[in-house]
Amino acid sequence: MSLETVVEDVRDEARARAEEIREGAEAEAEEILAEAETDAERIREERLAEVDRQIDQEREQTLSSAKLEAKQERLGARRDVLQDVYDGVEEAIADLEEGRRRELTEATLDASLAEFDDDEDVAVYTRAEDVELLEDLVADRNAQVDGEVDCLGGVVAESDTSRVRVNNTFDSVLETVWDDELKHVSERLFDQ
Known part of the structure; x- marks a missing residue:
C-alpha cells in the first residue's frame, strides 16, 4: 500500500x-x-x-x-x-295636641313620682313649653317644678334625700321603644 x-x-x-x-x-x-x-x-x-x-x-x-x-x-x-x-x-x-300632651305628661309624672318615698320632696323638670302644664299637674302632689330640661316633653324627677334621678322624658321613652322595636320597624319598612 x-x-x-x-x-x-x-x-x-x-x-x-x-x-x-x-x-x-x-x-x-x-x-x-x-x-x-x-x-x-x-x-x-x-x-x-x-x-x-x-x-x-x-x-x-x-x-x-x-x-x-x-x-x-x-x-x-x-x-x-x-x-x-x-x-x-x-x-x-x-x-302633640294639648290634651294628649297633658295626658302623657301626667302619666310620666305619676310613673316618676312612684319611684320616690311619699315623704320625699321631689324636684321635677320639663321642657320650657310645658312648665305651666307641669306646675298645674304637681299642684296636689309632693313635688315642685324646679326648672327646664332640653327634651320633647315628659319629666325628669330627682330628690336630694335619696339621690335618685328618674328620666321619664318623651325622648327617653322614644329611645327605649325605638331600640326595642327597631327590628320590627325595619322589617315593616323594608319587607325583609
Missing part, C-alpha cells in the same frame, strides 16, 4: 467520522431544539394559565368589592330612611 492510499484512507475515515459527528451533532441539536420548543410551549401554557387565574381572581375581587359597596349603599339608604322615620316621630311628639 502506498502512502497516498493510506493518506486517502485516513482522510476518508476522517471524513466519515466528521460526517458521523456532524450527523450526531445535528441530531442532538434537533433534540435540544425540540426540548427547548416543548419547554417554551409548556412555559407559555403555564403563563397563560397563570394570567387566566389572575384575571379570574381580579374579577372575583372586583365583583366582591362591587357587592360590598352596593350592600353598604343599601344599608346607608336604610339608615337614612330609619333616621327620617325617627325624626318624624320626634316631630310628631313635639307637636
